[in-house]
Amino acid sequence: MRIMRTIKQINDKIKKGEVVALTAEEVIELVAKKGAKKAAEEVDVVTTGTFGPMCSSGAYFNIGHSKPKIKLGGGTCTLNDVLVYAGFAAVDIYLGATAVPDDDPRNKVYPGEFKYGGGHVINEIVAGKDIRLVATTYGTDCYPRRKLETLVNIRDLNEAVLFNMRNCYQNYNVAVNLSDKSIHTYMGTLKPNLGNANYCSAGQLSPLLKDPYYRTIGIGTKIFLGGGIGYVAWQGTQHNPVAPRGENGIPKSPAGTIAVIGDLKQMKPEWLVGTSMLGYGVSLIVGMGVPIPVLDEQAIKFAAISDEEIYAQIVDYSSSYPQGISGSLGEVNYAQLKSGKIAVQGKQVATGNLSSYSKAREISEELKSWIKKGDFLLSEPVAPLPGAESGYAFKPLKERPII
C-alpha cells in the first residue's frame, strides 16, 4: 500500500499548526461520507481514548533519604496504611492499584466494600494531597535507622512514575451470570439468571481496536496517559495477539495489551481515579488516548471500523470464567451493547458499561486539541509489539507439584 506521509512529515505539520487531526468517531463519519481514499488524503492523525478500571496499574516513587538514613528494602512500608512493595534499594517503593490496608476485612463480610486502597492512594498523590508514610525495617552500618513516620507529598518526591504493566485491553468480554444467585466480580455485580450483562471497552474509540495489527502503536509510542504524557513501554502482560479475529482484522475476544509509563507529576487526578468494586477489590481507572498517524489508506480503514463491526464474547462469570473453562455464550457487537439490551439464550438482557464512553470521547478530543495546538508531537515506535503472526500467546499456568 502506498505510503502517503511519514510521522516526521506529520510532526512538521503539527509544528506549523497545519495538521488535520480527527477523533476516531469523526473519522468513522468522514470515511462513511467520502470513502477511505479521500479521507486518508485529508486526515493526518486519528485520536482515540479509553477510560476504564485497569487493575495491573501502579506507581513507583523515590522518597529521598532521611537523616540518619533508612533502608526500606527488606523492611515494610505503607502509604496511608496501604502496603507498598519495598524490595528494592534504600528509598524506592512501588504501590500497586489493588493493594488494600491490612485492617480491611476484605471479603470476610461478603461482599466486601473495599472503600480504600492503592488506586485511591494514587489518585490522592496525583491530587497533591499529603500522604502518611510509615516504615519499619532492620538497621545496617550504612542505614542505621529502623523506623520512619512522615507525611510525603508528590512535589517533594524525587521521582513519581506511573508504570502500568497491563492496560488498554484490545477488546474485552461481556460478563453475565447464569447461576441463581448474585455474584460480585471485577466486571461489576451480576444479577442471577442473566439479570444484566456488563461490558468494558470504549469500542470504536478504544486505542488498540483502531490499530488492530499494531502497525503504528509500538514500544516508544507517545500517548495521553492520566491527563499527561506517557509512553508505551512494552507489550502488556497477557498480550495475546493470536486471539481469533474477524475478516476486518478486529479481535473478537481480549487480545493485545500495552504496558505504559509516564511522569505522575504532570498527570491529573480526574484521569486516574480509584475504584471500589463490591466483593472484588480496589482498582484504578486510567484515562488513556493514543494517536494513530494516517500513514496510508489502510490506517484510516482500520481507524474507521465502527461499533457495529466490533464483536465481543458473552462469558458466564458464575462458572466458566472462574473455572478457567473457555467458551462463549455467543457474540454481540458494541452497537448492540450500547443499545442497552442484548439477547442471550433467548432472553433480553440489560447492558451496563464499566468503561466510560463519554470520558473516552473527552480524551480523544483533548488529545486532538493538544496535537492541533502544537503541544503534542508524535513519536516513532522504536520496536513493534509482537503481532498476530508472531506466535506470542497468553498461556495458562502449568501447575507442577513441589517435591
Added chain:
Amino acid sequence: MTSQKIVLHFPRRMVDQPIVYKLVKDFDLKFNILKAHVTPQEEGLMVLELSGKKENFNRGIEYLKSCGVKIQPLSQDVTRNDIKCTDCGVCVPICPTEALVVDPKTRKVHFYNDKCIACELCVKICPTRAMEVHF
C-alpha cells in the same frame, strides 16, 4: 389526586403505633411501602408512596406531623455526586426503576430522582461511590 414519595422518620416512642393503618382508615389514602427500617426501641424510617384526594393527603400529612413524625420528600435523599461520577453506566442495568439512564447521544448517565425509590442498589455497586444516601 395527589401522589408523593415521602420519607418518614419516627421517633422511638412511635415505633409501635399503627400509623399506616390510620392513614388508610381515617384519611382514605393509598400507600406503597418502598422501604422500611423499623426496629423496636429505636428510630424508625419508612419510605412511602402516598396517594389520595388532595384534601385527604394534606390532612394525613398534618396527622403525621401532629404525631411527631418528621417528613421529607424522597428526592432529597438519594443524590449523585457529579464530581465522583465518571458516567460509566454500570449502575444502569442494576436500577429497577430506570432512574439511571444513559443518554444515547452524549453517553452520559442521567439520574432522575423522581423515579428513584431509594432501594440503594446503586450505592455500593458504583465503582467510584458517586451515589449518596442522606436519610
